Amino acid sequence: MTHQDIQSLLDKQRAYYRSGATIPVKFRIEQLKKLYATVKKYQREINDALTADLGKSHYEGFMCESGFVLTEISYMIKHTKQFAKRKNVRTPLAQFCSRSYKQPVPYGNVLIMSPWNYPFLLTLEPLANAIAAGNTAIVKPSAYSPATGKIVETIIKECFSPEYVAVVTGGRAENTALLDQKFDFVFFTGSQAVGKEVLRRTAEHLTPCVLELGGKSPCIVDADANIKLAAKRIVFGKYLNCGQTCVAPDYILCEKSVKDEFVKAVVTEIKKQYGENPLDNKDYGKIINQKHFVRLCGLIDDKKVVFGGNTNPDTCQIAPTVMDHVTLDDAVMGEEIFGPIMPILTFDDFDAVVDELKTKDKPLALYLFTSNKKHIRRVTTELSYGGGCINDVIIHLATSAMGFGGVGESGMGSYHGKDGFDAFSHHKSIVDKKTWIDLPMRYQPYTSKFYKKLLHFFLR
Numbered sequence: 366m367t368h369q370d371i372q373s374l375l376d377k378q379r380a381y382y383r384s385g386a387t388i389p390v391k392f393r394i395e396q397l398k399k400l401y402a403t404v405k406k407y408q409r410e411i412n413d414a415l416t417a418d419l420g421k422s423h424y425e426g427f428m429c430e431s432g433f434v435l436t437e438i439s440y441m442i443k444h445t446k447q448f449a450k451r452k453n454v455r456t457p458l459a460q461f462c463s464r465s466y467k468q469p470v471p472y473g474n475v476l477i478m479s480p481w482n483y484p485f486l487l488t489l490e491p492l493a494n495a496i497a498a499g500n501t502a503i504v505k506p507s508a509y510s511p512a513t514g515k516i517v518e519t520i521i522k523e524c525f526s527p528e529y530v531a532v533v534t535g536g537r538a539e540n541t542a543l544l545d546q547k548f549d550f551v552f553f554t555g556s557q558a559v560g561k562e563v564l565r566r567t568a569e570h571l572t573p574c575v576l577e578l579g580g581k582s583p584c585i586v587d588a589d590a591n592i593k594l595a596a597k598r599i600v601f602g603k604y605l606n607c608g609q610t611c612v613a614p615d616y617i618l619c620e621k622s623v624k625d626e627f628v629k630a631v632v633t634e635i636k637k638q639y640g641e642n643p644l645d646n647k648d649y650g651k652i653i654n655q656k657h658f659v660r661l662c663g664l665i666d667d668k669k670v671v672f673g674g675n676t677n678p679d680t681c682q683i684a685p686t687v688m689d690h691v692t693l694d695d696a697v698m699g700e701e702i703f704g705p706i707m708p709i710l711t712f713d714d715f716d717a718v719v720d721e722l723k724t725k726d727k728p729l730a731l732y733l734f735t736s737n738k739k740h741i742r743r744v745t746t747e748l749s750y751g752g753g754c755i756n757d758v759i760i761h762l763a764t765s766a767m768g769f770g771g772v773g774e775s776g777m778g779s780y781h782g783k784d785g786f787d788a789f790s791h792h793k794s795i796v797d798k799k800t801w802i803d804l805p806m807r808y809q810p811y812t813s814k815f816y817k818k819l820l821h822f823f824l825r
Contacts (some may be wrong), residue, residue, distance in 0.1 A: 368532050368542040375389045375546050378474050378766045379499040381528040387471065387499045390449045393440055396509045399440045399524050404431060404489065407520055411485055411614055414512035418484060419564050419606065420650030420682075429606065430486040433763065440765035440782055441497040444795035448497065448786040456796070459823035463798040465820060469790040472573070473549035477538070481509035481653050482609040482703075487577075488517050492530070492784030496790040500550070501529055509653050548572055550789060554611075557701075557774060564705045575778030575788050577611070578771055579701050582730040583722060584614035584758065587715055587745070588622050590734035595756070596630035597642055599707075599734075601636055602758030604685045607650045608705040612730040612752075612759050615702050616691070618718055618804075621711040628689055628709065635685045644677055645686045652681040655696070661704040663695040673705075689819075719743050727751075727773035732758045751775050 366374075386392065404411070404596075409433060415426040449469060456465040475495050479488035488506055495502045496693040504521060506514035511534075515823045517531040525531075533539055544551075544566040551574040556687055557560045558577045603614050605680040617629050640646050650800050652658040658681040665674055665686060673686035683705050698708060712718045715737075731750040735741060752761045753764060762769045762781070770779025780788045806813075806820045 366542070367540055368545065371533060371542045371546065374503065374527060374533070375474060375548075377528040378503065378531070382471075382501045384471050385502060387394065387529070390499075391445050393497055393499055394448075395527075396525070397445070399491060400489075400493065400496070400520075401435060401442065401686070403436070403520050403524050404434055407516060408803060410516050410519075411513075414510075415485060416515045417512040417653075418481070419581070419609070419653060421606065422463065422648040423648075425606070425648065425650075428483075430483055434489040434791055436608070437765055437785075438493045441493050441786070442784070445497040445786070447559040447668055451795075456770035457823070458696070459804075460796060461799070461804060462802055463508060463796050465794070465796050468766050468793045468795055469498070469787070470793055472789060473500060474550045475500045475502050475550040475552065475789060476543055476546075477814070478505045478543070478551070478553045478555065480509060480611075481507035482606060482611065485517065488513075489520075491552050491785065491789075492521075494780055495552070496530070497689065498786050498789035500789055502531075503543065504530065504532045504550075505540065506532065506534060508534070513615055528699045542712050551576065552780075552788070553577065553623035558579055560776070566731075572608070575770070576776045577769075577778075577780075578729065578774070578776040580702070580726055580728040580771075580775040581615040581698075581730070582612060582728040582750075582753075584617050584732040585715075585734065586617060586619045586627055587675065587733075587735045587737060587740060588620045589737040589740070590623070590735070591756070592626050593630050595734040596627060596634045598686070598754040599732075600634040600756050602630055602704050602732075603707050604635070604639070607652060609650075609653065609703055610759065611701075611703075612762060613726075614707075614730075614732055614758055616698065617707060617709045619709055620715070620781055621710055621713050622717070624709065628671060628687065630686055631707070635672060639685055642676065643673070644680075644682050649682070651809050652683060655681060657681075658683070661702070662780055664700075664702060664704070664706055666695060666697070677743070685754045700777070715740055717790065718744070719747060722748055727771070727775055729771045729775035730748070730754075730759075730761075749773065780814075 368824050382805050390767040412423040412426040412429045415421040451466045451468045453466045461795040469592045475492050505691035547570040551567050557578045560578045669688040671687050673684040675684045686706045688708045691710050727749045731753040733744045754761050768779035768784030769781045
């Protein structure tokens with residue numbers, strides 16, 4: 366699409382939004398039902414596309430992408446009417462007689478820019494929130510996952526007219542052309558580097574945005590943890606989608622006294638879950654492209670690999686890899702890994718670990734495996750991070766009842782369920798003042814002692 370094409374498309378969406386067509390809640394729910402039915406209709410094509418782009422099995426594609434999308438749409442269908450209602454709030458006595466309320470209204474014309482690692486989930490889920498809130502939307506899938514982008518385009522074209530919801534495909538030129546436009550709201554999921562650029566560009570138009578980014582999410586395993594269960598759950602979360610998950614445990618901080626037991630349990634679990642030769646496992650995926658494959662290979666220190674490390678350049682595959690005796694000076698600790706490499710660092714003093722994490726960038730997720738209530742309390746109350754789990758990984762994002770998002774360097778804003786509806790809405794504060802009475806103390810001249818006493822009474 367050219368810059369002029371995008372400008373024309375946005376102009377049509379502006380006109381459609383101004384017509385008021387998207388405002389009725391009944392209309393929004395009808396569109397969500399249409400989207401739900403169409404996603405179900407194309408279930409096999411969605412899974413095939415995810416296999417083509419990322420090597421995901423159909424089971425994983427449904428479990429981690431299309432299944433979540435259907436759950437979120439269903440949740441929004443059930444709750445949009447409630448979310449869209451005005452909410453009455455207390456009115457101060459000084460405003461007698463009136464009614465005060467908060468009214469959620471759509472931002473208007475929104476842009477959704479999605480990533481390649483979960484290309485279906487992270488496109489359609491925010492779109493469901495945007496539709497529920499009453500917006501029009503332009504969706505921009507990642508160019509790195511073209512097969513999924515194509516099926517997303519097919520679904521959206523079948524469901525909606527382009528002046529309501531449209532897809533713009535392409536690469537950097539299209540991204541730039543979109544960010545040149547003035548939207549009412551921008552929702553971006555991706556890397557910190559691109560997120561900074563999106564924030565700079567939206568700031569030029571004073572456009573509000575949500576940024577879902579990433580970072581190095583730590584996973585702490587202390588001596589009070591159930592080591593075998595911890596290893597089982599961490600292996601699942603770390604190597605899911607070949608580690609290309611924004612909330613995957615990036616690195617392990619393991620208490621020294623249980624480190625050897627933990628490493629042994631992790632190796633055992635990798636073999637159980639992926640087989641003796643994971644690269645021969647048809648359900649084990651691949652790295653998205655050659656560029657990221659080469660980057661990840663550069664993070665592997667063969668001298669510190671205790672399991673895995675083998676690769677297949679022809680298929681862009683890297684086996685689940687475990688690195689021991691890792692330090693902060695190693696290359697693997699210098700950036701977000703976003704791949705199937707598990708570095709293990711050790712500690713002796715839990716309190717020192719917490720204090721050290723306070724000095725680092727705020728991660729998107731943090732995980733703690735322990736039965737020590739004091740440790741749980743310190744981590745959950747003192748450390749700043751987007752979200753996380755105690756004695757598990759990743760699953761905190763798998764619910765529409767809680768918001769999901771980052772903080773600081775890992776993003777701003779959140780979505781899912783009610784939080785998603787609110788993210789795409791502006792909540793207006795309104796006072797409905799009655800006309801049958803008009804209290805006189807606010808008007809000049811301010812000379813009456815009685816009014817002064819009355820005003821103090823009202824405002825105390």
